[in-house]
Amino acid sequence: MFKVSSFTKYLVALSMVSPAIAGAQTKKVERPPQYVLFAFDGSYTNSVWQYSRDFSKDQQQNRNADVKFTYFINPVYLLYKDTTGAADSRRFYRAPAPYKGSAIGFGDSKEDVSERVDQMNDAYLEGHEIGSHAVGHFDGSVWSEEAWTAEFTEFYTILDNVFKFNGLRPTSKQNRGLLFRNEIYGFRAPLLGFSKGMWPVLPKFGIRYDTSLKNNENYWPTRNKFGTWDFPLAQIKEPNGARTWVSMDYNFCVRDTASLRKANPATDRLGANKPGIDCYKTVTAEQKAQVKKNMLNLYRTYFARNYYGNRAPVHIGHHFSNWMSGAYMEVFYEFANEVCSKPEVRCGTYTSLMNFVESKSAKEIAAYQAGAFDKMPAPKSMKIDRHWDLAIAMKADDQKMNFELKGADAQRPGLKQIITVNGKNTEIKGEITLENIRKMGAYGEDTKVRIAVEDRLGKEVQTATFKVEGLGTDKEKISSENIEEKWNDGHLAGAHDEENDTHGH
Numbered sequence: 001m002f003k004v005s006s007f008t009k010y011l012v013a014l015s016m017v018s019p020a021i022a023g024a025q026t027k028k029v030e031r032p033p034q035y036v037l038f039a040f041d042g043s044y045t046n047s048v049w050q051y052s053r054d055f056s057k058d059q060q061q062n063r064n065a066d067v068k069f070t071y072f073i074n075p076v077y078l079l080y081k082d083t084t085g086a087a088d089s090r091r092f093y094r095a096p097a098p099y100k101g102s103a104i105g106f107g108d109s110k111e112d113v114s115e116r117v118d119q120m121n122d123a124y125l126e127g128h129e130i131g132s133h134a135v136g137h138f139d140g141s142v143w144s145e146e147a148w149t150a151e152f153t154e155f156y157t158i159l160d161n162v163f164k165f166n167g168l169r170p171t172s173k174q175n176r177g178l179l180f181r182n183e184i185y186g187f188r189a190p191l192l193g194f195s196k197g198m199w200p201v202l203p204k205f206g207i208r209y210d211t212s213l214k215n216n217e218n219y220w221p222t223r224n225k226f227g228t229w230d231f232p233l234a235q236i237k238e239p240n241g242a243r244t245w246v247s248m249d250y251n252f253c254v255r256d257t258a259s260l261r262k263a264n265p266a267t268d269r270l271g272a273n274k275p276g277i278d279c280y281k282t283v284t285a286e287q288k289a290q291v292k293k294n295m296l297n298l299y300r301t302y303f304a305r306n307y308y309g310n311r312a313p314v315h316i317g318h319h320f321s322n323w324m325s326g327a328y329m330e331v332f333y334e335f336a337n338e339v340c341s342k343p344e345v346r347c348g349t350y351t352s353l354m355n356f357v358e359s360k361s362a363k364e365i366a367a368y369q370a371g372a373f374d375k376m377p378a379p380k381s382m383k384i385d386r387h388w389d390l391a392i393a394m395k396a397d398d399q400k401m402n403f404e405l406k407g408a409d410a411q412r413p414g415l416k417q418i419i420t421v422n423g424k425n426t427e428i429k430g431e432i433t434l435e436n437i438r439k440m441g442a443y444g445e446d447t448k449v450r451i452a453v454e455d456r457l458g459k460e461v462q463t464a465t466f467k468v469e470g471l472g473t474d475k476e477k478i479s480s481e482n483i484e485e486k487w488n489d490g491h492l493a494g495a496h497d498e499e500n501d502t503h504g505h
């Protein structure tokens with residue numbers, strides 16, 4: 001059922017891992033295990049609960065691998081919206097202002113909620129972990145400490161009253177309620193959106209670690225001043241290219257969508273210039289293979305750098321969603337299948353990582369960070385291509401947009417610059433006139449101008465996207481903000497929109 005591929009086979013394609021430099025004064029410690037954390041945001045799709053649990057059992061039985069997941073749940077899916085118009089349980093959640101309702105929908109029916117309760121309990125009993133993804137999936141970056149307190153209070157109130165609120169009679173299997181209720185230690189902020197007011201609230205509700213931040217691939221966890229562990233997503237540096245990728249499926253989806261549009265604008269059913277962010281739900285087999293290969297390559301690189309390097313935990317954050325015809329979902333499981341049975345790898349829950357780091361002194365963690373231990377020798381054949389130093393600087397006046405390539409790799413021969421506007425591509429050399437952009441774009445609309453730098457083989461190595469408001473009108477305005485920087489900045493609005501036609505997660 002799960003494709004087995006040889007780990008060493010792909011390592012042939014990777015290049016030398018640069019040895020992490022141990023601090024000269026750091027005393028050597030024992031080599032730590034390689035933690036790999038696989039987490040899901042959401043909780044809506046019961047078939048994903050079932051599949052992931054089955055995968056874990058299959059790994060145990062057939063690969064002798066102990067794979068445990070952490071599920072960051074939204075209790076709006078423990079309430080339901082009744083489409084027949086009958087009384088439903090949505091009213092039991094009140095979102096903190098300025099929000100109302102839920103950003104990601106609700107459960108479908110009493111029966112649907114009941115099944116989800118069983119899935120969550122069974123996952124917990126099988127050794128997986130349940131964490132919190134807040135309730136209504138709102139962007140908390142505007143919330144005060146009081147609002148965060150209200151949201152967490154709602155979270156537990158729904159868990160504690162799930163049967164009452166839904167008019168459900170607990171089955172014999174359910175009569176002890178939600179079994180994980182008092183073992184929720186972890187949090188990921190929806191949209192990775194938080195405010196200063198969030199941090200003091202987390203420990204008050206028993207949250208001991210947070211997964212809402214981003215950091216370097218080789219980051220070893222530390223605690224903030226409230227005592228909360230920081231288990232961030234990684235910013236993966238692509239080999240043989242200059243971009244970084246957040247180790248979360250949705251962020252891949254946003255960038256991959258832009259690349260696919262450029263490669264095949266004529267068949268872009270979403271509309272090449274559609275504002276906002278869209279993840280393709282279905283793609284061709286060829287496109288699927290392309291995005292899968294890219295993500296697998298980046299995850300493998302991330303893993304290899306750490307496994308043969310300083311052993312910093314590897315964080316993979318995905319959703320209950322089948323974007324790109326399921327490409328990311330497949331990579332999630334294929335990657336787990338590849339790495340979790342390797343020596344010294346622990347594909348455990350976030351709490352297992354927390355227990356590990358809490359058993360170590362700050363000095364030991366500092367020694368890990370410095371890589372002050374005998375590293376696992378990388379296979380001689382292993383190659384990881386270098387990450388490029390290449391940035392795009394844009395300057396605009398009322399006549400043109402000028403793009404300057406900066407960094408050590410900017411002078412490489414054979415680099416091409418391709419501009420994509422409104423589903424049309426054109427090659428440029430450093431600048432494009434507004435007149436030409438107007439010819440490609442749609443009059444009066446906000447228009448995205450994307451520049452891709454391609455290497456001599458046509459592979460994108462750096463990209464940037466800028467917005468021109470009111471193209472061609474007297475209100476025409478070029479924004480200097482590269483909106484792709486947001487794509488490196490966590491998981492974005494709309495992350496749960498395409499789970500199915502009506503729901504988030």
Ligand SMILES: [Zn+2]
Nearest residue numbers: 041190191495
């Ligand atoms: Zn989310």
